[in-house]
Amino acid sequence: MRLFLFGIGGTGGRVMEALTFLLASGVKLVDAHKQPVEVIPILLDTDKSNKDTLDGASALELYQRLHSKCQSAGKCGFFSTPIGPLASLAKEANQRISKAFQLNFQGVEHSTFGDFIGFNQIEDFATKKLLEALYSQDNLNERLTGGFLGNPNVGSVVLSGFQESADFKLFASAFVPGDRVFIIGSIFGGTGAAGMPWLLKALRSETSNTGAAGAIREAAIGALMVLPYFKLQEDESSRIDSNVFITKTKAALSYYSSHVHGFNSVYYISDTALASYANHESGAQQSNDAHVVELLGALAILQFAGLSDADCLPPAETYHEYAIDVDAQILDFSTIGRDSAAIFAKQLTQLQMLAMLDSGHFRHATHQVWAKVNQFDDTFFNSGDYHDGLSRFLTEYYSVWIRQLAGNRRAFAPFRTLEDLRDMSGMRADRHSKKKPFWKRHLSSEAFDIQANNIARAKGLPSDPMGRFLTLWWDVTSDVYDESFDRF
């Protein structure tokens, strides 16, 4: 089964980024029969320079590169879930199709909204007056480069152009019965609030006959609707005012309840607006820190993929909400909810272990048996695959993301920062690692070396060096975790 994930706007990009890290850690995305699911992410944002969306796309690209080095899909391990861009489904090369994960709006983003709807070419007086009533002069003159700036009435018109794009046609032609769609977006801003109902309408349209339109109409479609979970600092020069987020959310939900039917599984998530971000309308400066709401929202995708057909094919219609165990300002694995922790605590801890060892140990361990047997020497650690691939993913994306989660409000801080890897027993915030008998090493970089030396001699590993490295360290971190921590 393939899961087409539409991430709309900045929130869609950040949830997609959170999912990327969950899947990178080895959390499995499987269907109801425990078979692996292939993910096709599609990021929709006319604000091409939105840093949140760009970061999401960059993390996905690195993930895809690392996945290609790993063992075949379906096996446990870091980066094991297959993720590919829409273009990978094309049978022939087509320059109009986005090669990356971010959708190409084919020049729309450089127009004004007035140009897009051909306002100046409209000759009918009544039509023009109606449009002037619906849209302010600012709306009409605004360049679409910066997204929709909290105006879903603009976004809903502009996004309709996507239906005619080469990307949508490719999606429609590649879709087969059994595939599913999941849409992620906020409903208190512009792009997401506009995009979600529009995209649903385009997918369920009775008049569409593009590609596998029939299969799409009958497919399971889920949605993560993110309600307000942060505020923006007041800024008179900005056109975005977070004081109206709740009002816009109420308006959106009211509209959806009356006019938007067709989602088979809807997931809602929000939080009290504790964090206050700088008020940047769009562009590279719109870069909000990662928030636990985005991480927990990504769990909805896992849940949706695992639903049986009976639970999510039309006419099924279910609604879900999320609750944490303890209303704490700083969450960790013990307070986030036992069921959720059971899904990803071990794997995320393994990824954290890998990141810590990457930053402070691997390059000093080239004399170890596991390194010498597999030729993980200085040349390997300076290679493009490692230095510009795995290490870059861990230091520039994952570590930044986990740090932002811990520094936000409400925070998710499952790990402590450790200066000395000779004692990692306190790496988890919710518990210390288990005490060991005196002849066994406590949790430390040496404990990982001991386990890696034992495994490196015993097991056969993939032939590709990066694949070997990731497979070895998946097994090592898994064994060390099981010796050091109890499962949820």
Added chain:
Amino acid sequence: MRDLLISLYERFHDPQSPIYEDRIYVPLGISLILATLAIAIVFYFFLNGFRARFNKWSHWLFCLILNCIIGFLAPILIVASLGGDQASAFSSDTLVLCLINSSYSFLFFIVVSMVLKWGSPHASRTPI
């Protein structure tokens, strides 16, 4: 074994006193073998049997140098324990023997390392 050890030392050592052949070469050779094996076993199976912290090239080199030092001192100690006038612990004959024994210690430790390392859990690739 006795003849082998004597021949190994006589290849490079030509002392003035027969006491070396009669009472020094054999115990010296046995002490070289035992000391080298002991140090190598400690390095490969004790230090690196349960830990992965002492398996660097520098740790092995330390053991090699230690073995060479023991090899250098062994003739002096053996000659001194015999007493008498036939050989002096600091004569030129003894000092030459010290150098020879130290060299044999060096070579023997390398050979033993190449054999024993494969059974070591955490030093099977030390020094190479």
